Amino acid sequence: MAAGDLYEDVENGLETPLIKLAADEPTAADQSNGSIGMVLLTTFVAVCGSFEFGSCVGYSSPTQSAIRDDLDLSLSQFSMFGSIITIGAMIGAITSGRVADFIGRKGAMRLSALFCITGWLAVYFSKEAWTLDSGRFFTGYGIGIFSYVVPVFIAEIAPKNLRGGLATLNQLMIVCGSSVAFIIGATVSWRTLALTGLLPCFFILTGLFFIPESPRWLAKVGRWKEFETALHTLRGKDTDVSREAAEIQASIDDLHNLPKVRMLDLLDAKYARPVIIGVGLMVFQQFSGINGIGFYSTQLFVEAGLSSGKIGTIAYAIIQVPVTMVGALLMDRSGRRPLLMVSAAGMTLGCLMTGTSFLLKQDLSWSPELVLILAVSGVLVYITAFSIGMGAVPWVIMSEIFPLHVKGVGGSIVVLVNWLGAWLVSYTFNYLMSWSSTGIFAIYGGFGVMTIVFVAKIVPETKGRTLEEIQASINSSPKFDLN
Template sequence: MAINEDNQNGKNKGTQELREPFIPREKVNSYEEVESHKSSNRGTIGMVVLSTAVSVCGAFEFGSCVGYSAPTQSAIREDLQLSLPEYSMFGSILTIGAMIGAVTSGHISDFIGRKGAMVVSALFCIAGWLAVYLAKGALLLDIGRVFTGYGCGVFSYVVPVFIAEIAPKNLRGGLTTVNQLMIVVGSSVAFLVGSVVTWRTLALTGLVPCILLLLGLFFVPESPRWLAKMGHQKDFESAMQRLRGKDADITEEVTEIQDYIETLQSLPKAGMVDLFQRKYIRALIIGVGLMVLQQFGGINGIGFYVSETFISAGSSGKTGTIAYACVQVPITLLGALLMDISGRRPLIMISATGTFLGCFFTGMSFFLKGHDLLPEWAPMLAVAGVLIYIGSFAIGMGPVPWVIMSEIFPINVKGAAGSVVTLVCWFGAWAVSYTFNSFMDWSSAGTFFFYSGVSAITVLFVAKFVPETKDKTLEEIQASINM
C-alpha cells in the first residue's frame, strides 16, 4: 500500500493517496486503520473447515460400512450358523441398498437440502447398525445391511456435493478429496477394530460417526447455493457470510451465484430424461464415464479379495493386507494435498497410468506362476503390483471422479445427474465384486490384464473429454463445458 506526498500546484503536504483498497481520505486516521480495513476483506475459512469436518463424518460412516464385513465373516457365520451363500448375501446386499440410495439421493438433497439429506442418511445407518447388533438370524442381519447401504448411497452423493458448494474455489478440490480420505480411514479403522472386538461391538462403533454428524449439523450452515436456488435470500446471504467470515466482502460471490441461479430458474425443471439434452450431455458423459472407468478398473474386486489375491499368487495374505491398509491412507492424503496444486486432469491421468502398471505387474505375476516361470519373482511381483495399484488409485482415480462429479453439473440438474452417476458407480461396484472370483477362476492373469486395459482407456478418455476445473467457480466450469 502506497502513501505519497503531493507537493505540486499548491496542494498541502502530507495529503495521502491510498491506492488499494480505496478509502476516503477523511476517514484515514492512521496506517493501522488502513491495514485493518484491508485485512477485513480477506475473510476466514474456519466455518468451511468445520462444515467439511462435520460432513465427512458421513464419509467415515461410508467406509465403516464397507469395511465391516471383512473382519467379521468367521464370527458371524459361527454365531448365527450362516452358510457361506447366506453370508455372501449379507456382504453383497450393501451395494443393493446403496443403489436405492443413489437413485433417491439427488431428489432428497434437492427437496430437503444437503443437511437434510445427511440427516436422513445418518438415521438410516443408525437403524441399520442397531438391526445388525440385535440380529439373531440372517433376515434381520440383511435388513440392517440394506439400511446401512441406503445411507451409504445417499452419503456418497451428498457429502462431496455439499463440500463443493461451500468451499472457496482455490480450496474446493482439496477439501472435496477429504471425502475419499475419510472413506479409506473409516474402512481401515473398521478392519483394525474388528480384529480385537466382537462383531456386535463393531456394529455399535458404526453409530459414533452418525451421532457426531447429527450433532455437528446444528453448528454449520446449509449450502448457500441450495438456499439461493430455493429462494431463501436472507438465509443464503447469512450462510455465505458465515462461511467466508463475518468481515469478508461477499458481494462479488453472492452476485455471481444469484445471476447464475436466475438464469437457471428461467429454465424448466430437469428430470433424468432431460439429462440427454445437448446442453447437458457432455457433462453426463464425463460424470458417467469416469465412474464406469473407476469401477471397472477393478477396485472393488481387488479391494474386497486382496488377501485371497496375495495367497493365490503365493504370497502371505496377512502381510499383504496390512501393507495394503498402510498404503491407502497416506497416499489418499497426498492426493488431497495435490488436488488444488496439480489440477484434476494431470492427477487422474497419472493415477490411471499407475493403476495400469499395477494391474499389468499383477497379471504378469499370475502369468509367470501359471507357466512355472521365475517362481521366486511371481509373489513379489503380485504384492508390488497390488500396492502400486492401490497407491495410484488412492491418489487420483478414487477421489477425482467424485470431485469432478460435484463440479460439472448445473444446479438445476445436479439432483437428477448426481443420482444417475452415483447409481452407475454402485452398479459397477456390485458387478465387479460379484464377478471377480469367477473371472479369477477363468484366468487370474487375464483378469488383471483386462483391468489394466480399462486403466489405459481412462487416460485416453480424460485427455479427450474431461476439462480442467481447478481454480474455477462452479459457474465458470459449467459455462466452459457448454462452450
C-alpha cells in the first residue's frame, strides 16, 4: 500500500481512503503467524550494540591495577580514564536523536560501531595516558548513541505484546557485555581485553545488511515503499498489516502538522510530564550509585576485605545475567511500575547492608569474616535488585513515552542526563569512598528511597499499549492513567 492510498492528496484535492478498519479486525501485532523470526533477528543485531555498551563500561574494573602499573598512572589519572567514557557518551547523547533522525536508526548504529572500533584500537596501542583517554572517549561517544538508538529502534520494530520483553534485552545484553568483560579481564591482559571489544562492532556492521530499517522512521521521512516492505518483512509477507500501517501513518500525518521541536521547546507544559518521567528515572538510576559500584567493583571488594577483588567481581558478573533475564520475562507480565519499585527497594537494602559493613569494620570487636560477608552480600543484593528493574525499565519507558516528533530531542535530553549522572557518580566514587565508605552508601540508599516515591506518584504503567495508544493517553489528559 502506498501513502497516497491512505491519505488525502492535499495538492490535488483527492481523497482515497482505501483502507477501512473494522473494530474486530486483528492487528499485525496481535497475529500469531507473523514473522517473529525476523523481529528476533533484528533485535539481536541491535542489542549487539548493547553488548558493546556493556563491554565498554565493564572494561575499567578488572583492568584498574594492571593499567596503573603498566602506564604508571595515579589514582586521579585512572579516575579520569574510568569516567571520561561518560563525557564522550554525553556528547553522543546530545547528538544521538538528531543523528538517528537524520541518517536513520541503522545508520546511527553503523556510526556508533565505527567510533567504538576507533576507540578500542587507540586503547590497545596506548603508551601514554592521553591516548588511553582518547580511546576511552571515542568508545564513550559510540555508546552514547547506542544507548539512545537501540531501545528506540527495538520499540519501533517490536509488536506491542513483545515490546517490553524485547526492549529489556537491551539491558540484558549490557550486563552480558559487562559480565564478559569482568570475567575475561580476570584472565587476560588489558590490551587483549580491549581487542575483545571489537567483536560486537563487527557483528553489528555485518548484521545491519540483513535487517530492515525502522518502519516508523521510514514513514517519518516519507519513504513509503520501503516502509511497506519493512513492515511486511517484520510481520510476515502474508500478514495483514493494514491496521498497524494505518495507525503509524496516521501518527506520521499528525506529526507533519506539528512544529519542529527544539531542546528549549521541551520546557513547554505539554511536554512536561514525559520529560519529568524520563529525566527523573535516569537521575534516580544513576544517583543510586550503579556506575560507581560497577566501574570500581574490584577495588570495592578489596576495601571490604577480600584478598582478591576479582573473586567478588566474577560473582558480580555472573549474577547480573540470570536476574536480568528474569526481569525481561516479568516486564510484560507484572508491568513496569512494580518492577521499578521492587528494584529500588532492593537497591536500598543492598546499600544499607554494605554501608553497615564498612561502619562495623571500624569496630575491631566485630569479626572480619562477618563484616566481609555483609559487604559482599550487600553489593550482590544491590546488583541483583538493579538488574531486575532499574537497569532496564527506565530505558524501556524512555523509548515509549515521547511522541514521535519529540522522540529525537526528548530522547537526547534523557540520555544526556543519564550520562551526566554516570560521569558525576563514576568520577566522585573513589573520592567519596576516601571521605566515608559508610556515608557514600547512605547517600545512594537515600536516592533509592526517593525512587520508590517518584515511581509511585509520577511514573505511568505502559504495559500492553501500542506507542500510538500511549501518545493518545498523553494527549487526551493532563495526567497519565496510573492504573
